[in-house]
Amino acid sequence: MRALIIDDSAVMRKVIERALRQAGLELLEVLQASNGEEALQALRADKGVASPIALIMSDINMPVMDGLQFLETRRDENLAPGVPVVMITTEGSEPFVLRAIAAGAQGYICKPFTADQVKARVLPLLHAA
């Protein structure tokens, strides 16, 4: 499968990729974006691809476009419909969680996290998709 990881930290993108592989996901390709705008560009370019992106992991606090704005724009443009989005962020307060869910996120993981937490949140979503 192909995954899109959105985080302004290159270190965190690597950590998340590592956690996904530890969860047993066979990742053929991991696309990376450092903000919501780059992520939208990646999704627009992914339209019509034979094996489209099947999982999106996104931070919230990012420059240029944050994760919540990304979710809302993705929904408005109907990009990657049906693809599970899991937020992975330090913002664990209820207003952020509710806004993310309202904008289409299916999962929410607070940093710091363990690989087991990633596995527990992500695998059920992929099985259901």
Added chain:
Amino acid sequence: MVATETDNIQEDLMSRLDSAVSEVFEMMLDRNCAPLDTEVDIDERITACIRFSGAITGECLVYASQTVAQIAAEALLGTVSEPSDPMVDDAVGELCNMIAGGWKSKLDPSYAVCLISVPAITRNPVLDLASHPGVTYNRCYAFQGNVFGVSLAF
């Protein structure tokens, strides 16, 4: 000596900080991390700064020597790096991000209406909170004999 209300507030804030730091190191680096009783001078620092705005206004700094930052980056990534690798700076920034966010999450829910910035990271030795107008709290921590510092100011 009777503890004042200020002493109790400080102890509470630092206790939450100790908890946040410990969680980050145990969950992300698989390392035990403990607070030190004294402050330690740290040279050749890499410093990351997060700003709080909203219900809390202030800053959180995490700083480490380049060598300790490299060790932390390797623990986080599972790969070896050079002290000059930009990923080492990024790792300090992410540690600051998670420590600041974790500390904020442990406060009273009324403080949840507070934004945290993306981290600013520098190897410039002059970045510290010495001239911050408010109250500053400093703590040093050690993991496997490696020392780093955290400062909170608001």
